[in-house]
Structures are given as structure tokens and as C-alpha cells.
Amino acid sequence: MDKALFERLTQSMIQMNEISEGTRQPSRTFHIDAMKIKEIRQSSGLSQTRFADLISVSVDTLRNWEQGRRSPTGPAKALLRAIANDPKHVIQALR
Numbered sequence: 001m002d003k004a005l006f007e008r009l010t011q012s013m014i015q016m017n018e019i020s021e022g023t024r025q026p027s028r029t030f031h032i033d034a035m036k037i038k039e040i041r042q043s044s045g046l047s048q049t050r051f052a053d054l055i056s057v058s059v060d061t062l063r064n065w066e067q068g069r070r071s072p073t074g075p076a077k078a079l080l081r082a083i084a085n086d087p088k089h090v091i092q093a094l095r
Contacts, residue, residue, distance in 0.1 A: 034065060034068035040080055040083055044087055
């Protein structure tokens with residue numbers, strides 16, 4: 001592996017740990033609002049029950065996201081973003 005690439009990867013991992021520990025602010029954040037979550041699910045053609053099962057969350061959690069009472073975090077947010085960008089292939093991979 002190229003030494004410069006290795007150094008950049010190492011630095012990224014250090015920054016990730018600092019963000020996780022709360023000693024550093026992320027350079028950007030991604031927000032998926034309630035309407036977007038509902039649109040993502042509806043565009044998949046799945047009911048709340050089937051979509052929640054597909055992404056391994058409870059129906060109550062999905063409803064809270066869709067109604068804006070809570071927001072997805074971590075892997076759930078990343079998964080929703082992936083589904084929004086390429087629903088056919090991501091959903092196919094999750095089945």
C-alpha cells in the first residue's frame with residue numbers, strides 16, 4: 001500500500017475515534033428528516049412492518065422516525081441513505 005494513502009487512512013481513523021469520544025466535532029453531518037424517511041419507505045413499495053423488518057428495527061422505531069419524534073443514528077442512518085441512493089440493489093442485498 002502507498003505510504004501516503006496509509007497515512008491518510010490512519011489519520012481518518014484517529015479523527016473518527018476523536019469524534020466518537022466527543023473530543024472533536026465532525027466536519028459534516030447528515031440529517032434525514034421524517035418526510036424523507038417516509039418517502040424512502042414508500043418508494044420501496046413496502047409497508048411499515050415489512051420495511052422495519054427489512055432494516056431490522058421495530059415498527060415503533062420506524063413510526064417514530066417517520067413522525068419526526070426520533071431520528072435514526074449510526075448504521076440505521078447510513079442504511080437509509082444507501083436505500084435512498086440505490087433502493088433496488090440495497091433492498092435486494094438485504095433480502
